[in-house]
Structures are given as C-alpha cells and as structure tokens.
Amino acid sequence: MMYISFFATVTLFLYSFYVFRSERKNVLKRRLSSFVNNNEQKDWSQDDQSKLPLHKRVFKPMWREFRRGFKRKIPGEKQAKLEVLLLQAGNPMGMTPFEYRLIQLGIIVLFPVMAGGWGTLMDFNPAGVLLMGLVGGVVAFIMPPFYIKSKIKARSKTALLELPDILDLLTVSLEAGLGFDGALSKVVSKKEGVLSMEFHRCLEEIRLGRTRRESLRGVRNRLVVDEISGLISSILQAEKLGIGMVNVLRIQSEEVRDQRKQRAEQEAMKAPIKMLFPLVLFIFPSLFIVLLGPAVLQFIETFNK
Structure with missing residues (x-):
C-alpha cells in the first residue's frame, strides 16, 4: 500500500505540472487569437463571472495574488540576473524567473521527501533515511542551476x-x-x-x-x-x-x-589522452590475460611437478 501511495503522489505531482503548462499555453493562444481576430474585450459583470468554472472564479485569483506576493519577495537584482540566465539558456520550457523559483522550491521540498520515503520503503534504519534525505536535498540544490548551466553551454x-x-x-x-x-x-x-x-x-x-x-x-x-x-x-x-x-x-x-581549425586540432591532440584511461582499464588487462595467461599456467604446472 505504501508503494502505491508513494508512486501515486509522484504521478499526481507530475500530472499537475503538465496541466499547468498546457493551461498556460491555451490561455496564451486564446489571447493571441482574440487580438488577431480583433475581438472586442468583454465586460465581465457579476453574471458573467458566475458562469465561469470554479477554478477560474476562486483558484485563479488566489494564484494571481500568490504570484504577486512571491514576486515582491524576490529582490530586483536577483530577478534581473535570473532573467539574464534564462535568456542565455534560451528560456527552457518557456520559464519565467517566477516559475523557475517556484519549480526550484518545489524540487527542494519534494526531493528530500521522496528520498526519505524511498529509504523508508527500503527498510533503512533512521540514520539511513536521514542520509537519503540529505542526499536528496543536496541534489535538489544542485540540479536546477546545473540544468540552466548545461542549457547555456549547449546553446553556446x-x-x-x-x-x-x-x-x-x-x-x-x-x-x-x-x-x-x-x-x-x-x-x-x-x-x-x-x-x-x-x-x-x-x-x-x-x-x-x-x-x-x-x-x-x-x-x-x-x-x-x-x-x-x-x-x-x-x-x-x-x-x-x-x-x-x-x-x-x-x-x-x-x-x-x-x-x-585550431579547436579541431586541440580536440585531436586531446584524443590520445582521453583514450589512455579506457586503454589502461579495459584493453590492457584483457591483452595481459590472453598473452600471459598460458605462460602463467605453464609456470604453475612446471613448479607443481
């Protein structure tokens, strides 16, 4: 039962993130289509708002207020630096600085809980569960900046x-x-x-x-x-x-x-050094076994006689 509840929680979290992204794209498409088709802006009266679904009447204003409050808490300099980093990364998944911060906080909260839950499901002792939670926290702190840096590097x-x-x-x-x-x-x-x-x-x-x-x-x-x-x-x-x-x-x-041309020559000069490690770790031992194995066996048989 614990396995089912754990995987159901993770699945629902991923599905909610997907629904949020798709709903945001649909809203953007509707707004663009309204401008292209020269639709007149609607006058939302109380009767019109009462016809809206529950999530648009209740949860959407709450989400808007939460977003404004969260933006106020982010310093202007950090938000500007984060926006520059996202632009350098090519705006992955269309993220804004607010969404990046929100996803980062969600990962920081979710990963230690998931790692601790996995340790509990594997019947680790309390010290092991705590260690798994710490590892999940470290990964959660490292992963978002590493993802942005990797996107910047690949794009460059x-x-x-x-x-x-x-x-x-x-x-x-x-x-x-x-x-x-x-x-x-x-x-x-x-x-x-x-x-x-x-x-x-x-x-x-x-x-x-x-x-x-x-x-x-x-x-x-x-x-x-x-x-x-x-x-x-x-x-x-x-x-x-x-x-x-x-x-x-x-x-x-x-x-x-x-x-x-110079970069290609540099990469060509690095190739022998990069080939040295698999050569020493994998190829040389196999060659030694094939070439020296029969001689070693003969020495052993000779000394046994």
Missing part, C-alpha cells in the same frame, strides 16, 4: 558551430548590395538555428524602435561566446568609425574559420 556550442556559415551568408549578402538590416533579414530567412533566432529577435527589436547598437548588444548578452562577442564588437566599432562592413565581416569570417 550550437551558436559557435553555426557562426561560420552565418558569417559567409551575411558577407555575400552585403557584397550583393544589401544593407546590414536587409542582409540580416536574408540570413534569418535562409538559415535556422540558435544564432539565426537571435538575429531575428535583433531585427524585431530594431523594428520596435530600439537602436541597432542596443539590439546587437542584446545578442551579445544572450550568447556567452567569445567569438560572437568579438564579432558584434567589431560590427559596432565599424559602424561607429564608418569602416566598410564587408571588409570587417570578411576578416571576421577568416578568423572564425581559423579558430575552428
């Missing part, structure tokens, strides 16, 4: 791999006579990926009124890659000094390809 690596092709296409577009914004638009329409999405966001910000300098700095802040930071700095410097953008991008393209 993907952007770095896409950079040479994006630079070549951007240079060709500028040489064909397009302006910088037009060349970026051409790159966004022809390529897909992390870097293309960031440039698309940059163009949208420019259309909304931000300056090109601020939009490009936003791309540099959202992608933690030295090569991309150097490229954007060169573009901003060329724009400030009036240098030809084509020459700057051509030089940057050559440098990026040279750096990619």
Whole structure:
C-alpha cells in the first residue's frame, strides 16, 4: 500500500505540472487569437463571472495574488540576473524567473521527501533515511542551476558551430548590395538555428524602435561566446568609425574559420589522452590475460611437478 501511495503522489505531482503548462499555453493562444481576430474585450459583470468554472472564479485569483506576493519577495537584482540566465539558456520550457523559483522550491521540498520515503520503503534504519534525505536535498540544490548551466553551454556550442556559415551568408549578402538590416533579414530567412533566432529577435527589436547598437548588444548578452562577442564588437566599432562592413565581416569570417581549425586540432591532440584511461582499464588487462595467461599456467604446472 505504501508503494502505491508513494508512486501515486509522484504521478499526481507530475500530472499537475503538465496541466499547468498546457493551461498556460491555451490561455496564451486564446489571447493571441482574440487580438488577431480583433475581438472586442468583454465586460465581465457579476453574471458573467458566475458562469465561469470554479477554478477560474476562486483558484485563479488566489494564484494571481500568490504570484504577486512571491514576486515582491524576490529582490530586483536577483530577478534581473535570473532573467539574464534564462535568456542565455534560451528560456527552457518557456520559464519565467517566477516559475523557475517556484519549480526550484518545489524540487527542494519534494526531493528530500521522496528520498526519505524511498529509504523508508527500503527498510533503512533512521540514520539511513536521514542520509537519503540529505542526499536528496543536496541534489535538489544542485540540479536546477546545473540544468540552466548545461542549457547555456549547449546553446553556446550550437551558436559557435553555426557562426561560420552565418558569417559567409551575411558577407555575400552585403557584397550583393544589401544593407546590414536587409542582409540580416536574408540570413534569418535562409538559415535556422540558435544564432539565426537571435538575429531575428535583433531585427524585431530594431523594428520596435530600439537602436541597432542596443539590439546587437542584446545578442551579445544572450550568447556567452567569445567569438560572437568579438564579432558584434567589431560590427559596432565599424559602424561607429564608418569602416566598410564587408571588409570587417570578411576578416571576421577568416578568423572564425581559423579558430575552428585550431579547436579541431586541440580536440585531436586531446584524443590520445582521453583514450589512455579506457586503454589502461579495459584493453590492457584483457591483452595481459590472453598473452600471459598460458605462460602463467605453464609456470604453475612446471613448479607443481
């Protein structure tokens, strides 16, 4: 019975998280469709509110108040840093800083309880149950920041791999006579990926009124890659000094390809060292058994005689 209740609790928690995410997406779709279709905003009177379901009349206002109170408790600096980290990670699962903090607190509460419950189900002694709870607490503290850092690292690596092709296409577009914004638009329409999405966001910000300098700095802040930071700095410097953008991008393209070649050579030089550990642990013992095993057996038979 304890096993059934334990797994039912975990299943219901995961299902509630899934329902919350799907309901949030449905609300967003309904709001967008209302703007697209030019629907008039409804005047919610008391009669209209009485027709709403119970969770929208009671639980939704409570959730809204809880969200406001929780946001007030998060310092502004921490919220800004967390928002930057989520942007660098590509907003995984569409999380906002509030949702990330809420999930983090839920994991911190849930993991020690789950680990302690598992220790109890396995008939551990009290010290073992306490140790399992401590291990669950440590994992709960480490896992959310580790997940965000891994997403940032993977996203930065993907952007770095896409950079040479994006630079070549951007240079060709500028040489064909397009302006910088037009060349970026051409790159966004022809390529897909992390870097293309960031440039698309940059163009949208420019259309909304931000300056090109601020939009490009936003791309540099959202992608933690030295090569991309150097490229954007060169573009901003060329724009400030009036240098030809084509020459700057051509030089940057050559440098990026040279750096990619150097990274490939470094990885090739690391390969023998990485192969040494499985070679010593797995291959050498097998070779010694095959080659020296018969000789050892003959020595043993000879000394026994």
